[in-house]
Amino acid sequence: MIDWATMGPQLATSIQQTLYMVIITMIIGGILGLLIGILLYATRPGNILQNTVLFNVLNFVINLVRPIPFIIFISLVGPWTLEVIGTSIGTNAAIFPMTLMTAVVLGRIVEQNLVGVDPGVVEAARAMGSSRTRVLFDVVLRESIAPLILGYTFIFIGVVDMSAVAGYIGGGGLGDLAITYGYQQFNYAVTLLAVAVIVVIVQLAQLLGNFLAKRMLHR
Amino acid sequence: MTSIVSFRDVSKAYPGRGAAKGKPVHALRDVTFDVQKGSITGVIGYSGAGKSTLVRLINALELPTGGTLTVNGRELTGMGEKQLRGLRGGIGMIFQQFNLFNSRSVAKNVEYPLIVAGWPKEKRAARVAELLQFVGISDKARQFPSQLSGGQKQRVGIARALATNPEILLADEATSALDPETTTEVLALLKRVNEEFGTTIVVITHEMHVVRSICDHVAVMELGSLLEHGHVYDVFAFPKNPATQKFISSTIADKPSPDTVARLQQLHPGRLVSITISEAPGSGAGSNQRDISSLLASYPAVHDSVVYGSVTEIAQRPFGSLTYVLEGPDHDVDAVIKGLSQLTTVQQWPAAAVAGTDDEGAQR
Structure with a gap:
């Protein structure tokens, strides 16, 4: 059973830690991912910054990193985390690998959405005398806002998932709560509680994402 | 310009x-x-x-x-x-x-x-x-x-x-x-x-x-x-x-296709010719239809009927093609075709292709 006197504050802290990790990761990783995606798109053969070497290197790195299970990825980048963050345990230490993984996965999602923009629309803008850079920002990015919002929503859920694993290096959060107080102390109710809160966070994020995408889609 | x-x-x-x-x-x-x-x-x-x-x-x-x-x-x-x-x-x-x-x-x-x-x-x-x-x-x-x-x-x-x-x-x-x-x-x-x-x-x-x-x-x-x-x-x-x-x-489809020609030849005895209805190049003086009508009228022995075609406008000027069946004494029909050739482009549909189908038709 749940002893609310101790579990109440514990739960509040966990929610705070989860939201902190997820939000910081989404902001930094989100921006990095957008940049990687744009760079991938722009260096494609026939595009503004056409650069086969850079394109292939980025492509390779993404394909290399994406399939690494996150729990292994954490220890893999551990030394680097120590150097950048100053520690390899704790909430901030968890954010570092989370951000890296998010940026890489998002890079691919952003690229795919940009590539999906109707080439006819790009041609129309070019026919008006718009420069290639301008076409990228005014047309390609703008036309893909709605699918990008859905892509970011999709990633958000992945980041919540990552934050749960981060408990492994003392990141805290709801995942840690479920393992430490639920699984290890045979308190199934705590596990259920953590799951319920995670489900609520994810559902709210999905609702917000759908709402924003719908507003931007104009359909 | x-x-x-x-x-x-x-x-x-x-x-x-x-x-x-x-x-x-x-x-x-x-x-x-x-x-x-x-x-x-x-x-x-x-x-x-x-x-x-x-x-x-x-x-x-x-x-x-x-x-x-x-x-x-x-x-x-x-x-x-x-x-x-x-x-x-x-x-x-x-x-x-x-x-x-x-x-x-x-x-x-x-x-x-x-x-x-x-x-x-x-x-x-x-x-x-x-x-x-x-x-x-x-x-x-x-x-x-x-x-x-x-x-x-x-x-x-x-x-x-x-x-x-x-x-x-x-x-x-x-x-x-x-x-x-x-x-x-x-x-x-x-x-x-x-x-x-x-x-x-x-x-x-x-x-x-x-x-x-x-x-x-x-x-x-x-x-x-x-x-x-x-x-x-x-x-x-x-x-x-x-x-x-x-x-x-x-795209204009005003001339009969080979299939249509074969059908027309089976339906109508006589000679099948397609003529172009147009203005003389660069004349702007109206189409050749009047001259064609006069020519046909001057050979009362030749019976003419339009069996296919259309006349429309291109750039506000008349244009089209009409397919006629001409029936009558051979030398009169020849004279009509010769006269038409002087007025416009004439396409005579070969009778050879008809011969086979015509014979079958005659036997029935």
Whole structure:
């Protein structure tokens, strides 16, 4: 059973830690991912910054990193985390690998959405005398806002998932709560509680994402 | 008239891909022709003829790989990207799939080229309102493209293409995705653009009626080559190239197909001839129909009846083909055919093909 006197504050802290990790990761990783995606798109053969070497290197790195299970990825980048963050345990230490993984996965999602923009629309803008850079920002990015919002929503859920694993290096959060107080102390109710809160966070994020995408889609 | 676009031996080749690597694909070969200032020029041909490439060379979306191309007095070869952008800004373009920005409202779509061209904000709003009024969709300004019908979308496309007062408007199959009624409306709008603003319009199409209803000049293309070009009436009524003749008869369909000829010969005893109804080249003096009627009337022994054909107008002048069955004494029929040959183009359908079927018919 749940002893609310101790579990109440514990739960509040966990929610705070989860939201902190997820939000910081989404902001930094989100921006990095957008940049990687744009760079991938722009260096494609026939595009503004056409650069086969850079394109292939980025492509390779993404394909290399994406399939690494996150729990292994954490220890893999551990030394680097120590150097950048100053520690390899704790909430901030968890954010570092989370951000890296998010940026890489998002890079691919952003690229795919940009590539999906109707080439006819790009041609129309070019026919008006718009420069290639301008076409990228005014047309390609703008036309893909709605699918990008859905892509970011999709990633958000992945980041919540990552934050749960981060408990492994003392990141805290709801995942840690479920393992430490639920699984290890045979308190199934705590596990259920953590799951319920995670489900609520994810559902709210999905609702917000759908709402924003719908507003931007104009359909 | 002076020329606004002139092609001189212009070629365009793309590097071959995949299996054809190293073997260039020739989209255009040695094209030479002029687009007259203020004209509506049609570029026709089957798909893959090179029409799209030709029109994309005019606004430098593609660059020629050979020859010289002059647009508005400026030679394109050797221009830098920045100059090319300036040139494109002075040429409007509309598309088969409209290519509107779905994330922008109608008014914002029309405003975009003005932003690119660096118009100040105050002037832009007035210009957008004026353009929407011109194309007749002022009430849709705040709507988004997905809320519009095909015809309305193309009106937005036209307003957007005209925003910066271009001297040339390129229409790439602009009515091919529209129903016949909407097509007529959009064509009328293009005609108005040409008449009111003097905009030169280059229309790519595979639909003959588009050329018939709005173009004054036409260029016929096949497999990357320009077969012939000139005034619409001259090219349609007196095509010189056999491929042009084939294209025109396949799209106008006023001459009977071999199947129809066989059927007609079975149904009607007598000789089958198709004659062209047209004005004499460059005469403008009315068609040859009256002379043909008089000739037929002067041979009372020959009975004539029209069994196939149509007469219509191209560029406001009569044009068509009629297929007659001529019955009567052989030497009189010969005389009629000889007389017709002096007035117009006569095609006699060979009787040999008939013989077999005729015999069977006679036995029944």
